[in-house]
Amino acid sequence: MHPFDSQLALPGVAEATEPSRLPRIARGKLLPVATIAALLLAWWGAAHAGLVSPLFLPAPEAVFAKLVTVAGDGFVDATLGQHLAASLGRMLGAFALAVATGVPLGLAVGASPLVRGIVDPLIELYRPVPPLAYLPLMVIWFGIGELSKVLLIYLAVLAPVVIATAAGVRGVPRDRLNAARALGASRFQLGHAVILPNALPDILTGLRIGLGAGWSTLVAAELVAATRGVGFMIQSAAQFLVTDVVLLGIFVIAAVAFALDGLIRLAQRRLVPWQGKV
Amino acid sequence: MTDLRFDQVSVYYPGQDGPVLDRVSLALAPGELVAVIGASGCGKTTMLNLVAGFQAPASGRVMVDGRDVTGPGADRAVVFQDDALFPWLDTLGNATFAARMQGVRRVEREARARAVLAQVGLAGAEGRRIWELSGGMRQRLGLARALVADPAILLLDEPFAALDALTRETVQELLLTLWGKSGKTVMLVTHDIEEALFLATRVIVMAPRPGRIVDAIKADFGRRFLAGEATRALKSDPAFIRLREQVLAGVFARAAA
Structure with missing residues (x-):
């Protein structure tokens, strides 16, 4: 192992590589699809938990x-x-x-x-x-x-x-x-x-x-x-x-x-x- | 074989004190390859634009074969620095443009364009879109597009300035070969002294404020290349280096003054 390799384990260096990973996912279809799925899930959850009357928010399947x-x-x-x-x-x-x-x-x-x-x-x-x-x-x-x-x-x-x-x-x-x-x-x-x-x-x-x-x-x-x-x-x-x-x-x-x-x-x-x- | 004359030509631009060109006279013999060189603002591109017919002189005359230039025409095709190709056309479409404007039938104009494309080393690239071409290939296409028009005079406005050194040299050699074969009158505007000396039969040195011709140097390196001498040998020839320094000193002295 090269003596300088240990520097790669420094927290600061590890954090520096982090942002480059997210844009790669974001550039694909994954993040937009996940956002919409989360929204649907929240809607479904709110409608079925009885938090909101169906009069105001009908369930996704009802729509x-x-x-x-x-x-x-x-x-x-x-x-x-x-x-x-x-x-x-x-x-x-x-x-x-x-x-x-x-x-x-x-x-x-x-x-x-x-x-x-x-x-x-x-x-x-x-x-x-x-x-x-x-x-x-x-x-x-x-x-x-x-x-x-x-x-x-x-x-x-x-x-x-x-x-x-x-x-x-x-x-x-x-x-x-x-x-x-x-x-x-x-x-x-x-x-x-x-x-x-x-x-x-x-x-x-x-x-x-x-x-x-x-x-x-x-x-x-x-x-x-x-x-x-x-x-x-x-x-x-x-x-x-x-x-x-x-x-x-x-x-x-x-x-x-x-x-x-x-x-x-x-x-x-x-x-x-x-x-x-x- | 066409001759070109500037007779006491002056050009002014609004908002500038002093002429861009001040009573410039110059004559190009048929088949001559003349390079115009000088610091920026010396009016060298203006000279080319006058011949192309993109602008008119304030006084004096610009004549091709004894007739005044009144506007642009296919007898004076221009190759630009940033190639100015048409992106909606493919390589063949760009090459055939002039013939299409002249109303030449498709079969005929495509045959003509294919022949010229082969001459500039673009055979096989006919169907390529222009953004798929390298800088050198685009400049070759710019040359081919101008040559298909079969102009009497070929005007080159710093055509190789944006190319890397190696590519530039091969395209320079191509230009000499094409000139040797066609015998066309060529006017080349450049700021590259080596390029001017290597290609031209005569190098016209200009100075700014007011734009004028200050020197004219005869050279024969282009002809020697066509006679079979190697480019590198020519560009390192003591005579070449001496002339290069002479032109350089002239351009610098005037630019500093």
Whole structure:
């Protein structure tokens, strides 16, 4: 044994190696899964120990059982699938509309100081206002039907998409543009062969942020005026103090948000594999 | 075979007192490989940008084959220091870019690009993404991408500055080989005196404030390399060392002044 090896046994040295072990576990899936398992266990324990009335906190298995009945028999005149379809329909409709208009608008804002001067103040004016604050106005103008909801979500998605797209256009490295010009690219060719692909990572980031903003706005919109939708389902259940359906609704909303975000992240990996690498 | 002229060219940048380039005149003969060297701020990259058409002179003329440069074009391809490759394209896609902009048919442009990639030693790497390439390979691809455009003049803006010494030397040798084969007019901007002397037929020494040409030194080490002499032998040749010290003294004296 080397004489200096004994130093490794010093408490200070042993402690110094400790922090490097935890991040390695944390980096994996273990810690997040353990956190959620602990939360479920605490919930299960609290519900079964009789600490809280089932009226306020139904047991996990009761909520799961409710998932089966609501999926099959429905709640307030619609099955879970129909509520979800209504919510997703509004969301995806508004999202598609926001992508179809927001990306070209963002490209124009990024490319033209004139368009930027006109559009920027409009977006900066409404963007910081919580959508729920102008929802009443939308209802007054467009009624309580689908239009006001879709428009509300549309506005929530539009701002991040336009801002991110414009930033992507303006963020093209000068050398990359000059290289393309010195390789014979015309102004028009620069647009689709360099600026657009260069802005793609930013555009997808904007879509991801927009999707999150839209989904949270949607649920809020359904709380106010709707006859179908996951947000409406939660609101109705709350009025009758059907807490298990409220919890179920929250979980469904969280799961859908997680899935939608996963889809965008998948698209990012597929479409812009160079992001963060160059 | 294309010639290049700077005629009494001056450039000013807003906010700077004094010109970046002050009435600079220089002529490159067809097929010449000229290196422009000098301390930072001497305007050497500005000279290159003028030829590329990225910027215009305040006064004087920049002419290629007797015609004024009015903007960028594929007849003057540029290789940049940080390669400026397109990450959304693979190696072959980057190499074919210029031909694609010219509207060359896919089969034809890919054949052209594959031939040039083979010349720069990138055969077999066609499908690689550019972040999978080493620094040396990326710079070779930068060269290949410019060569596929078949420019009359090749402009190199400190292209090897970010490479390690060994890689830099092999890419320098590659550049000489390609130049020897193609006979293109080449303008190289560098701050590496050895590189300038080894590659160029003429080294233009510039000084800052105001940016101007202070010396021009003829060299033939590149041609001797092409004639078969070894790189290390050339770079340790007494004539090489004497010229290197002469240029170094000139650059330092002006930078200190």
